[in-house]
Amino acid sequence: MSSDWAENRPLTGKAAVVTGAGRGIGRSIALALAGAGADLAICSRTRAELEATQEAVADLGVRCFIGVADLSDPKATESVCNEILAEFREVHVLVNNAGAQLETGPVAESDPDRWWKTVEVNVRGPYLVTRFLLPGLADGAKIINLSSGVGLSAGNRNSSYHVAKSGLHMFTESLANELWPRRIDVNNLIPGPVATTNFTREAPGAATPDEVLERFGAETPPNFPPSERLKHPDEIGEFALYLATRPLGGPTGQTYSLARRPL
Numbered sequence: 001m002s003s004d005w006a007e008n009r010p011l012t013g014k015a016a017v018v019t020g021a022g023r024g025i026g027r028s029i030a031l032a033l034a035g036a037g038a039d040l041a042i043c044s045r046t047r048a049e050l051e052a053t054q055e056a057v058a059d060l061g062v063r064c065f066i067g068v069a070d071l072s073d074p075k076a077t078e079s080v081c082n083e084i085l086a087e088f089r090e091v092h093v094l095v096n097n098a099g100a101q102l103e104t105g106p107v108a109e110s111d112p113d114r115w116w117k118t119v120e121v122n123v124r125g126p127y128l129v130t131r132f133l134l135p136g137l138a139d140g141a142k143i144i145n146l147s148s149g150v151g152l153s154a155g156n157r158n159s160s161y162h163v164a165k166s167g168l169h170m171f172t173e174s175l176a177n178e179l180w181p182r183r184i185d186v187n188n189l190i191p192g193p194v195a196t197t198n199f200t201r202e203a204p205g206a207a208t209p210d211e212v213l214e215r216f217g218a219e220t221p222p223n224f225p226p227s228e229r230l231k232h233p234d235e236i237g238e239f240a241l242y243l244a245t246r247p248l249g250g251p252t253g254q255t256y257s258l259a260r261r262p263l
């Protein structure tokens, strides 16, 4: 992480909500934002993982509120968003990061409930969190939605995830159109392949991103073209911080990609 962020702490006094911040990309984004001075509200279903993230920012002098909820559930999500707004009067950065691939096979072998649940987690979740935090989003707030290259260009399996991320793209654009009068910027961030849960599964025994990266070495991540590179989640954290700190009037309704293949 660039030392400028740590020294200047441009997000001091601002509140950032990061969903799915218990592990993987969300954890790295939360750490990057907190390193730049932001107070945090972090959410997912697993309290122990959120507490580990909370502990990791304990020495940074920022507040860190934990909200445990299944963010595809409207009642639970409304309740946790209300708690966040009670804790922080205003939210300056919202990172809709929580996501999951619950179906990875072809349509012919898919389970209808898991197929639809994938759409719920990846699209309904970001919609619900945004919907319930909207009244508390500050003038000039930034919304960053964690999308995927497969939301722009589908593969030949895993259709529920592709449909979901494609829907998320359109949600980002709709929101950008709606929210510019409030000077709120809304953008997609496509990480490209990152050494988190999916790749942990393909590297048995490797628990952390560093261990996964070590296991893969210079190998191309499976099912990607040779130009692709498996990244550490901190690389995504750094880019999310860049987006979160754009000045007023910055880009909105755009898609930023860290992939290494044409999309």
Ligand SMILES: NC(=O)c1ccc[n+]([C@@H]2O[C@H](COP(=O)([O-])OP(=O)(O)OC[C@H]3O[C@@H](n4cnc5c(N)ncnc54)[C@H](OP(=O)(O)O)[C@@H]3O)[C@@H](O)[C@H]2O)c1
Binding pocket: 019, 020, 021, 022, 023, 024, 025, 026, 043, 044, 045, 046, 049, 069, 070, 071, 072, 096, 097, 098, 099, 100, 121, 146, 147, 148, 149, 190, 191, 192, 193, 194, 195, 196, 197, 198
């Ligand atoms: N890793 C990649 O290569 C890659 C590539 C492109 C896009 N992305 C996107 O990047 C985002 C982060 O992915 P990741 O790789 O960091 O995944 P990850 O390591 O599996 O982390 C996902 C996070 O989302 C939370 N989550 C999942 N379902 C949830 C639910 N129903 N309610 C609340 N929280 C939920 C998880 O916590 P709990 O399970 O405890 O709830 C976890 O904290 C996702 O949107 C993913 O689609 C990742």
